[in-house]
Structures are given as C-alpha cells and as structure tokens.
Amino acid sequence: MIQKLIQEVEEADSADGLLNAVEALAEAHSERAIPTLIQVLGYNNPGAAVAAVEGLIALGEPVVTPLLNQLDGYNYGARAWAVRALSGIGDPRGLDVLLEAAVSDFALSVRRAAARGLGAIHWEKLPTAAIESAQDQAVQVLLVATADPEWVVRYAAVVGLQGLGMAVITQPPDWCAKVSDRLKALIKTDETLAVQARAKLAQQSLDSHL
Amino acid sequence: MLQESFPTPDQPQETLTVDQAIANLGSAEPGRRYYAAWWLGRNRIKNSGAVTVLIEALTDEVDRTEDGGYPLRRNAARALGKLEDPQAVPALIQCLDCEDVYVREAAAQSLGMLGDIRCVPALLKLLEGGVEAAQSVPGKPHLVQPYDAILEALGDLAAREAMAEMAPFTAHPMPRVRYAALRAMYQLTGETRYAEELTQELQAKDLQLRRSALMDLGAIGYLPAAPAIAETLAENSMKLIALKGVLEHHLQTTQGIKLSPEAIQVMDLMDSLL
Numbered sequence: 001m002i003q004k005l006i007q008e009v010e011e012a013d014s015a016d017g018l019l020n021a022v023e024a025l026a027e028a029h030s031e032r033a034i035p036t037l038i039q040v041l042g043y044n045n046p047g048a049a050v051a052a053v054e055g056l057i058a059l060g061e062p063v064v065t066p067l068l069n070q071l072d073g074y075n076y077g078a079r080a081w082a083v084r085a086l087s088g089i090g091d092p093r094g095l096d097v098l099l100e101a102a103v104s105d106f107a108l109s110v111r112r113a114a115a116r117g118l119g120a121i122h123w124e125k126l127p128t129a130a131i132e133s134a135q136d137q138a139v140q141v142l143l144v145a146t147a148d149p150e151w152v153v154r155y156a157a158v159v160g161l162q163g164l165g166m167a168v169i170t171q172p173p174d175w176c177a178k179v180s181d182r183l184k185a186l187i188k189t190d191e192t193l194a195v196q197a198r199a200k201l202a203q204q205s206l207d208s209h210l
Numbered sequence: 211m212l213q214e215s216f217p218t219p220d221q222p223q224e225t226l227t228v229d230q231a232i233a234n235l236g237s238a239e240p241g242r243r244y245y246a247a248w249w250l251g252r253n254r255i256k257n258s259g260a261v262t263v264l265i266e267a268l269t270d271e272v273d274r275t276e277d278g279g280y281p282l283r284r285n286a287a288r289a290l291g292k293l294e295d296p297q298a299v300p301a302l303i304q305c306l307d308c309e310d311v312y313v314r315e316a317a318a319q320s321l322g323m324l325g326d327i328r329c330v331p332a333l334l335k336l337l338e339g340g341v342e343a344a345q346s347v348p349g350k351p352h353l354v355q356p357y358d359a360i361l362e363a364l365g366d367l368a369a370r371e372a373m374a375e376m377a378p379f380t381a382h383p384m385p386r387v388r389y390a391a392l393r394a395m396y397q398l399t400g401e402t403r404y405a406e407e408l409t410q411e412l413q414a415k416d417l418q419l420r421r422s423a424l425m426d427l428g429a430i431g432y433l434p435a436a437p438a439i440a441e442t443l444a445e446n447s448m449k450l451i452a453l454k455g456v457l458e459h460h461l462q463t464t465q466g467i468k469l470s471p472e473a474i475q476v477m478d479l480m481d482s483l484l
Contacts (some may be wrong), residue, residue, distance in 0.1 A: 113484060201477055
C-alpha cells in the first residue's frame with residue numbers, strides 16, 4: 001500500500017498529479033514515507049511542498065534526523081521548507097537551525113516560520129541541565145527578531161516569545177522581565193497595528209497565568 | 211491591476227542618496243531617470259524637492275516605448291502616490307487624460323492613495339459609457355480604461371456621488387473589474403452582500419483570482435470573511451496580509467483598550483498560518 005503511494009509520487013507527471021499523490025502519501029501517516037516526503041521539498045512545487053511539510057510535521061520526531069542530515073546538501077528552496085517542517089515539529093534537535101534561520105535567512109517566510117518554531121520547542125526532551133541555556137539562546141534570538149524590518153516576522157517573534165513564556169510560567173527565569181518590557185514597548189511603539197495587538201494579546205496571556 | 215510587466219530596474223543598481231536620485235531625474239539616460247523615480251517612491255522620500263522633480267517627470271516626452279507608452283511617467287505617477295503630498299494631485303489628474311493606459315492606471319491608483327476628492331469628477335469621466343463601453347482594446351491585454359484601478363480609487367475616496375455609475379460594474383464580465391466594483395460598493399454602502407460575493411470568490415478555480423479576492427477582502431477589512439480567508443487555497447503570506455487588513459480595520463473601528471473576542475479570533479487564525 002505505502003509502496004504504491006510512494007510510486008505514485010515518483011511517477012507523477014503534472015503539478016496537480018504530484019500534489020494529489022503527495023497528499024495521499026502524507027495522509028497515510030507512515031514512517032516509510034519520510035524519505036519521499038523529504039525529497040518532495042526539493043521539487044520546486046509549492047503546493048506539493050506544503051502537503052509534504054504537513055505530512056512531515058504530523059509524523060513528528062522520527063522525521064528530525066533524516067531532515068537534519070539532508071539539510072546541508074539542499075538547495076535553498078528545500079532548506080526553507082525543511083525549516084518550516086522543523087518549526088512545526090518542535091524537536092530541540094532542530095534548535096540550532098531555527099536559531100540561525102530566525103534572524104539571518106533572507107526570506108521573510110522562513111524567518112517567520114523559524115520565529116514561531118522557537119516558541120514551540122518541546123524543551124522537556126532536552127537533558128534538564130541543557131534547558132536553561134537553550135531557552136536563553138532562543139529568547140535572545142526572538143528579542144532580536146522583534147525588531148525585524150518585516151511586520152510578519154515581528155508578529156511571529158511575539159508569538160514565539162509568548163510560547164516561550166508559557167513554557168516557563170511555573171518557574172519564571174530572569175529573562176521574563178526582559179520579555180515583558182519588550183512586549184510593552186511593542187504595544188506602544190511598533191509601527192504596525194497588528195503587531196501592537198498581538199503583543200497585547202501575548203502580554204495578557206502571560207499575565208493571566210502568573 | 212493591469213497585466214503590465216513591471217521590469218525590475220536593471221540599469222544603475224547603485225545605492226542612491228536622496229540628492230543623487232533627485233539629480234538623476236534630470237539625467238540624460240532614460241534608465242537612470244526611470245530607476246530614480248522608482249527609488250524615490252520605494253523609499254518614500256517625502257521631500258518637497260523629490261515631489262517637484264516627480265511632478266515634472268509626469269510630462270516627460272523623451273522616454274517612450276515602441277508603442278508610444280511613457281515609462282518614466284508611469285513610475286513617477288506610482289511614486290507620487292506613496293509620498294502623501296497633495297501638491298501632486300492636479301498633475302496626476304492631468305495624467306488621467308494621458309494616451310498611455312498604464313499612466314492612467316498609475317495615476318488612478320495614486321489619486322486613490324492620496325485621498326483628495328478633487329479628482330473624483332475626472333475619475334468618473336473615465337467610466338463614461340458604463341459597462342457597455344468597458345471592452346478590451348483589440349490586440350492588447352487591457353481594457354479601454356484601467357477600470358479596476360478607477361473603481362478601487364473611487365471606493366477608497368468614499369465617492370458616494372459615484373455610486374450610480376459604479377454599481378453596474380459589479381456585473382462586468384471580467385472578474386478583476388467585478389471584484390474592484392464589489393470592493394468599492396461595499397466601502398460606499400456598507401452592504402454586506404457585496405463583501406459576501408467577494409468572499410465567495412475565495413473559491414474561484416483560478417489561483418490569481420483567489421489572490422485578488424484575498425487582497426480585496428483585506429483592503430476592505432471584512433471581518434466575517436476571516437475564517438474563509440484562512441481556509442482558501444493560496445500562499446500563507448497572502449492570507450496573512452489579508453487577515454492583517456481585517457484585524458487592523460476591526461481594531462480601528464472598535465473602541466477601548468481591551469482586545470475584543472473577534473480580534474483574538476483573527477489573531478488565532480494568523481498564528482496558525484505562520
């Protein structure tokens with residue numbers, strides 16, 4: 001069954017045909033589909049790549065190692081989709097890639113996805129001793145991303161900071177005060193109304209849990 | 211928008227200063243002038259010197275395309291819309307009589323952005339003959355007038371006196387013109403049937419049309435369309451821009467410092483698209 005779905009992806013001869021085949025393969029939710037779904041990220045077919053990313057995110061943790069292994073040899077477009085998949089999975093092994101992408105990728109859609117992903121890392125999967133410094137790094141990068149020239153990246157950075165804040169709500173570290181100050185500043189001074197509003201929502205969510 | 215290809219300026223790619231850009235508009239090289247006009251708009255150089263040279267460029271006779279178009283005038287008209295200087299209004303109104311349809315289109319768009327109602331009669335004049343006259347030019351990819359830009363401008367200008375002339379365009383056979391009319395009629399009347407019809411177009415078969423409908427719904431900030439915007443088959447980037455328009459329109463029309471449940475719902479949709 002899976003073999004047949006994989007074959008249909010490999011033999012698709014039109015953009016629509018590929019999209020349908022990838023969707024079917026993603027829906028099968030099988031780990032055997034992982035190499036094929038990763039391969040699709042490099043096909044320069046945005047519709048199929050979206051379906052493949054969704055399928056990879058749904059499969060979760062087993063995807064992370066093969067994805068990271070392929071990352072270096074990738075063309076730029078495939079890398080961007082891989083960053084989005086890693087953001088959606090939230091496995092801490094993807095952290096270094098997200099930290100770099102959130103502030104230094106030239107595509108705003110990649111910076112945006114990475115910033116969101118940094119707020120949704122499953123920290124409990126890290127060794128306890130490593131959590132604190134990893135979160136520190138993520139906060140530093142997200143604070144930088146809240147000054148991105150693109151509104152949507154600043155918006156995503158706020159979403160990331162909210163996620164990170166919620167993750168530490170029972171034992172707030174020192175950096176929480178910095179995040180709170182930054183959110184206050186964005187509410188008052190960000191040039192984009194939507195970013196101001198999102199910062200306000202983040203602040204309210206964090207306050208209501210304290 | 212009309213289907214003109216907008217060439218990325220490939221001539222002098224150097225980083226300009228404001229003074230250089232202004233000086234380059236007087237250069238002998240058409241490429242330099244064309245790039246400088248684009249650059250001043252792109253960087254929103256709100257400087258009276260820049261406005262003056264751009265207004266002069268609206269009557270340029272030197273830079274011509276093979277079929278008689280005026281590339282520099284087009285770029286200057288586009289730039290002036292971004293500089294928010296009402297001094298440009300009379301010259302842009304004059305551009306609505308230009309023989310180059312792309313100059314008329316750029317002028318209509320910029321006049322809509324500048325928000326000065328003095329231009330309404332001149333825009334209305336271009337709708338003369340109604341839907342019947344709104345045909346394509348034989349052998350060209352455009353209609354006799356840039357109807358979508360004209361209708362959108364009249365909507366942005368809240369030109370209620372233009373309603374009778376605009377309403378029939380909601381039945382124009384070209385989707386893009388129809389969308390522009392629906393968008394403007396919603397802005398002028400607040401009647402939801404127009405916005406609902408646009409929302410339906412998020413199901414259009416053609417991706418370009420779904421994108422157009424997305425941008426129009428974002429521009430009018432139609433809140434009930436938010437879930438449909440998030441669901442439509444198009445790039446997340448465009449959906450996010452449309453939802454931003456909806457969110458900001460809602461924030462501007464609601465009072466108080468507390469976020470409404472509707473605003474939070476739109477932001478939840480946006481979060482899911484990041």
